[in-house]
Amino acid sequence: MKQPLQPTWDLDSIFAGGSGSAPFASFLQTLQEDLSSLQQQFKEFQLPRNVEETGKLNELLDRIQSAMQRLREASAFTECLTAENQKDRQAVLLTGRVKSINAQLLAAFTRFDEILSKMDEQVWNAWLETAEVKPLAFNLNERREQARDKLPPEQEALAGDLAVDGYHGWGEFYNTLVSRIRIPSTEDGKTVHWSAGQASNKMHDPDPEVRSRIFKQWEQTWGEQADLFADTLNYMAGFRLKLYEHRGWDSVLKESLEINRMSEQTLQVMWDVIVRSKPVFVQYLQRKAKLLGKDKLSWEDVEAPVGSLHKKVSYDEAAQSIVEQFRKFSPKMADFSVRAFEERWIEAEDRPGKRPGGFCTSLPVSRQTRIFLTFAGTPSNVSTLAHELGHGYHQLVMDDLPALSQEYAMNVAETASTLAEAIMMDSTLKQAESDEERIVLLDEKIQNSIAFYMNIHARFLFETRFYELRKQGLVGADRLCELMAEAQKEAYCDALSEYHPHFWASKLHFYITDVPFYNFPYTFGYLFSAGIYAEALRRGAGFEEQYIDLLRDTGRMTVEQLAQKHLGVDLTKPDFWQSAVDLTVNDVREFLQITE
Template sequence: MKKPLSQIWDLESLFPGGSSSKPFHDYLEKNESDIHELSAQIKKLKTPENARDIQPLADVVTLLQSVAIRIRQAGAFIGCLTAQNQKDKQAILLGGRTKTISAQYASALTQFEQILMEIDGSTWQEILNDDRFKDIAFPLDEKRRLASDKLPPEQEALVNDLAVDGYHGWGELYNTTVSQMTIPFEEDGKVKDLSVGQAQNKLSDPNKAVRDEMSNRWEEAWSKNADFCADALNHLAGFRLSLYKHRGWEDLHKEPLDYNRMSQQTLNVMWETIDKNKDIFLTYFERKAKLLGVDKLSWNDVNAPIGSDSNKISYDDAADFIVEQFNKFSPKMADFTTHAFNQSWIEAEDRAGKRPGAFCTSLPDSKETRVFMTYSGTASNVSTLAHELGHAYHQHVMNDLPPLAQQYAMNVAETASTFAEMIVADASVKAASNEEERLALLEDKVQRSVAFYMNIHARFIFETNFYTERKKGLVGVDRLNELMVSAQKEAFKDSLKDYHPHFWASKLHFYLTRVPFYNFPYTFGYLFSAGIYARALEEGQGFEDKYIALLQDTASMPVEELASKHLGVDLTKPDFWQSAIDLSIEDVKEFLELTK
């Protein structure tokens, strides 16, 4: 009999001792020491003798990449510790230390970028063509180009230092506020104080009475904490807008578009094409309302399950199913996934004290990854597990590239994960044991399309409008609620009975400081992966090496060039987006046929 897979991840192999780990403490000290050395080496690049010699530059780049990899490793380890136990105070303190180290690195990097910017054009081309820099020519050139849009190095260094207790501090205050929240809810005749994560699960409960009751309590709870959330959101936006002003940036989307290596034209065409295709989803809403026995869907009905997927899937069976489906498209991805399960890289145990949600984090120094989720045996859990393993495989195929060539952005990161999820979701529908289960799984797929086309669109509209108003001054709770409902009505074509005014407070993504506009990259990744999935269906395992090559290029060119090189498509035209959307439209048509 096969030994059951562990559902608790192994962190001891990384740094034994958890948040009290002496090896990890030494690791952080090494990072701090190397950043001081990096700063010293960068200053030497300004000397006349070094300005004429490429080797000192190559030495700086080598050390810079080494430090960058170890900062990512440290941040990932801290993230794992705080996710597995939200009350690990020592891990939280270590997180503050790693943010300070990251700020020091960012300041050194700014000095380095300034030096790159001062190199004349002909010399710069010689550097990029040199064998020592060929594999990282794109990210180096990108850093040089973007540096010209920033403040002088000394001012950027000050920004990085002040951001630790200012900008990032407001994000941490939001996290603290949410961690203290509880939402009372009656279950089995007893009132229980649920965490935010536990309460959120009730919003998609099959029982409408449960959904409606929790929806009321959910709004009430966020209303009580709205002033704290509004303070955090206003000051986060204020910090960003002040920085943009001093840098001379007028376009709100400049930073997220630069980060995602994506043009405004591509973003506009993507949303325009989605908007033209929403009508069939409104028909789906009407059908779903009838199936749920209501005249019109409420906000909390959108994610309500249809049919029954009550059959629980064991963790081991889920692992076998995922590996089997991956193998049909990519034996290499299947082998990697088997390795991840066997090496206990996945934290899936359903227990108290864990943070809600799921993620994959990269540990590039040890060339490993870790996946976090809470597995309870639902079909949705299986999809989530596949999604996170897709992220893990993306990092796996990048591990042997130079560190600077591994820094892919969020939009393409979501491509690999969603591709993996699509493989498993499609296979699950086909493997359904009866029509009721098939309908439930199919509707779960359609729900994901609605999330990317409408819910994410509402977030994008809200943030754009909020930042525009924030330029004029603080935005109060009532106005934030109005902006949120207005965005939801626009994105959902005013097709719902009611909306979620405090969504701006309850959604963590608005408060993340690492990436601004943490929304549209999800939709990009969903549709880009749909195009890749369509190609994979055509070619089967013959597409494997092409897929790997595409992933390995994700940090080495803009997305438009990536799509043209590997898929032969133009992202600035609606054709590709329409072909990707057509796949989800087929799901809606099948749903409507099954329920007519």
């Protein structure tokens, strides 16, 4: 791999000119015109009476998939612009325009789905058997069934239009609020004001005084804006609940479970297994507290490093290490990562003005991805980088599939990313030269389990309870803090001395409007990837192609079907989940043994 690497991404190769890009403006204009034309074609469409008359339906299918791909390209580009510079108001305006175009696409899909739902059963079955359509049979059947469970097309289209300046507008308002957040701190005798992303990195500092000081300022700063964040969260949830009510949906989880193509039984079994397995992870938290010289860990201590083996890692060193470890598991994933680093698909520079967090977004027309994070040289940053590269590789192996078959859900999207993290961590553990180094590495690895079993569980408990309360009316900021602290105490088995009541305000995931309940799919992906990784180790070198086949099926099967076909397991039973959790329990037992 060519080095030195540039830690900033190249967006000009997608659309030159940033938020003022003329090619992008033209791209959006053409897309809008095509969607208007598509709407007209829907108005003139006649239901086919036999399979011989489905030619125009095939044309509609091709056009709507083309629009899907182009909208994903546009959405990814604007997401990159707003993430790299939260003061770019033109990018925010472009995001609003893309959401308006998305409403057009949703309206087109509503008409398309209406056609699917009204087709004669015999014609429908014959159409699905045609060569052009058969690869999309799962996705089309899925859309047909979901269309029959929603409002009439005109009302769904109206809801989509109103969501642009309502529901999605509140989501964008949250981003505006976060862009103004500044966390004050004293560094070398001078007062500095960190962005949310920079302050988040500081809370992983080895120095407990630094962590404590930053966390207190962090909690206070979000608290100062709590009323604004509470309004935002309440009105987003209110829109969603009212739409569910009109559709006749009782469960707030219905939409999220459908999006993730999983049953409520699978979700409940997964959480049951985790809850039963938590005691050993509480032992880990207690032992870590002793190692850090505390009676109990505080919130900011949970992800604190144990020991001081890890010096700051440069971006180039992180890239080299990731590529080397990936190559041992999958040469194709390593080759993809080299391309991402060398062709500047990654924005990693540590500078003010960037939004917090990390993400990977796909550009299906360009057949590229872009990865975003703020890299400060911490082990956590290296894990995030590997995680996002896993997402990018997942998209790569699906690039040649029809657009509808590329729409994989968040829970399986997290499979490739968390698997990539596991590869990195296990390879590093094998190279540990002392017990001291192994303790540090095991601690980092177990932190993932704590995040997915406890942190994510707290988010799930909070959001589930908040939505039930919101059905009765607005929920104030103080009550939201109470709900959050209660959920954290339950999820962490009351193992911490201090919690993060304003977590509901600081966590972007509660404000993402595209996917409700942006929490439990992470835990699913973590455990599902653990099962896949165990299978990879069992099967050896020949597993790479089988892994690719599994990833390619993630957009055209339920998770239960996916697990049965590629792993031979039943996700509605506790066996698979217990075996996956047990893999992570083994890490804790080793950690407890070495630190006795």
